[in-house]
Amino acid sequence: MSESTRAMSRRGLLVAGGALATTVAATGESSALARGEAVPRGSRSGDGADRARIDVHHHFTAPTWVDWAEREGLVQRQELLWWARWDLDSTLALMDRAGIATAVLNPTMQDRYRTAAQAREGLTVVFEAMADLVAQHPGRFAVLAPAVLDHPxxxxxxxxxxxxxxxxxxxxxxANYNGVYLGDPSYDRFLAELDERAAVLFTHPLDLPGGTPGVPTVPGIPNFMCDFLLDTTRAAVxxxxxxxxxxxxxLSVILPHAGGFLPQIATRMEAFGGFCTPPLDAARVRDHLHRFYYDTAGxxxxxxxxxxxxxxxxILFGTDWPAASADIITDFTVPAIETDPVFTxxxxxxxxxxxALRLLPALRRAQGLSR
Incomplete structure (x- = not known):
């Protein structure tokens, strides 16, 4: 079953939050974080002073890749859901509305290739699309490398x-491939390559192993509501x-959606870590909880x-665009940070x-910043 069907149940959230980002307009937001900040170059309109956020959780399905994949028989365009219908105009409108200077593009649907040759061809299409965006809109986009672990x-x-x-x-x-979670020795070659580059690993969940893709584990409850968070939590643990x-x-690891359930079970892990194999002591658990990074998408x-x-x-700002609609991002994700009294x-x-700039110094180059 195609990955596009796995998120079928997310349609309700999209409708509830407002589906069409193409109808949004820039709000001219002027939060305290933007004042006095270096202005990113390459703004689409205005002086860009209202755009200072960096979105580290931005899904990207290149339209040219969809064209290619349809010709290859890997997707059927009419079955693609909203999160796979990325387009530039609605993306830039959302970024302006939410005060986002730069979005880090995370390529989707890169686990569909039948052969290594097809994977190389498809990734070439993705890379060309990302390179074009970066060149045509300086400062607005950065890119992630997609891993195709079926083809080392x-x-x-x-x-x-x-x-x-x-x-x-x-x-x-x-977070897992065929039920094998990050941390398993089968990932060692891949992680060793990343460690040599001092790379940052962005994880993302899907349906839990053993279920039917796209079918809720609990009838009436979409899998992204609970199962996705557990998928991330399992990988982290x-x-x-x-x-x-x-x-x-x-190696640095970013956990999406605020780490799933990991923060909520931190004390439980400290108390019961001795039952793991090998046993985990409380000090080790506390140390590792402070070594992950966590994004705000949710x-x-x-x-x-x-x-x-x-x-x-x-903690890093993330939106989950376009899986999360413009209204969800501006009405929930952004205010959750702006109004939460726990933050200074x-x-x-x-x-x-x-x-994000500290963790990902290459973003300074993407934004045209010298400091």
């Missing part, structure tokens, strides 16, 4: 091209259990638990921008 040699080639030719700021990978961040000390719950678990300097103004600026 292609992944090595893709990493080389993405980092060395396109200036990728990180790598995208799913497995990374802690296997000591992956110790074995690859130059929207997430009030942030006190996450700040207490990881620290505000480990300095911490808000860090979440919106400075934490």
């Amino acid at each position: 040699e292609v992944t090595t080639w893709a990493l080389r091209r993405a980092f060395d030719e396109l200036g990728a700021v990180g790598v995208s990978v799913k 497995n990374l802690i259990r296997t000591g992956t961040l110790d074995r690859y000390p130059h 929207p997430s719950a009030p942030s006190g638990t996450l700040v207490a678990t990881a620290g505000a300097d480990r 103004d300095r911490q808000r600026r860090g979440i919106h921008r400075d934490n």
Whole structure:
């Protein structure tokens, strides 16, 4: 079954939040974080002073890739859901409305290739599309390298091209492949390549292993409501259990959706970690919880638990566009940060921008900043 059908149940959220970003207009937002900030070059209109956020959770399905994939028989255009119908005009409108300076493009649907040769051809289409966007809209977009773990040699080639030719700021990978979660030894070759580059790994969940893609595990409850968060949580706990961040000390990992349930079960892990294999002591759990990064895509719950678990300097702004609609982003995701009393103004600026620039220095080049 196609990945486009896996998110079928998310349509309700889209409708509830407002489906069409093409109808939005820039709001001229002027939050404290934007005042005095270096202005990104390459703004579409105006002086860009109202755009300062960096979106690290932005799904990108290149229209040219859809054309290619349809010719190859990998997708059927009429079956694609909203999150796979990325277009430039609605994206720039959303970015302006939400005060986003730069979106980090995370290529979707890159696990459909039948052969290594087809994977290389499809990735070439994706890379060309991302390169064109970066060139045509300076400062507005940065790119992630997609991992195609079913084809290790292609992944090595893709990493080389993405980092060395396109200036990728990180790598995208799913929380699990065929039920095998990040942290398993089968990922070692891939993670060793990333560690050599001191790369940042962006994870993302899907349906839980063992279920039917696109079919709710619990009737009436879309899988993205709970199962996606558990998928992320399983990957994070497995990374802690296997000591992956110790074995690859130059690797950084971003957990989406505020880390799934990880912050909420932090104390539980400290108390019951001894039942894992190998056993986890409380100090090790606390240390690793502070070594992940967490994005705000969701929207997430009030942030006190996450700040207490990881620290505000480990939180990054993310939207989940276009899976999350423009109205969800502007009515829930952005206000959740702006109005949450747990954050100081300095911490808000860090979440919106400075934490990402510190973690991903290549973003400074993407934004045309010299400092």
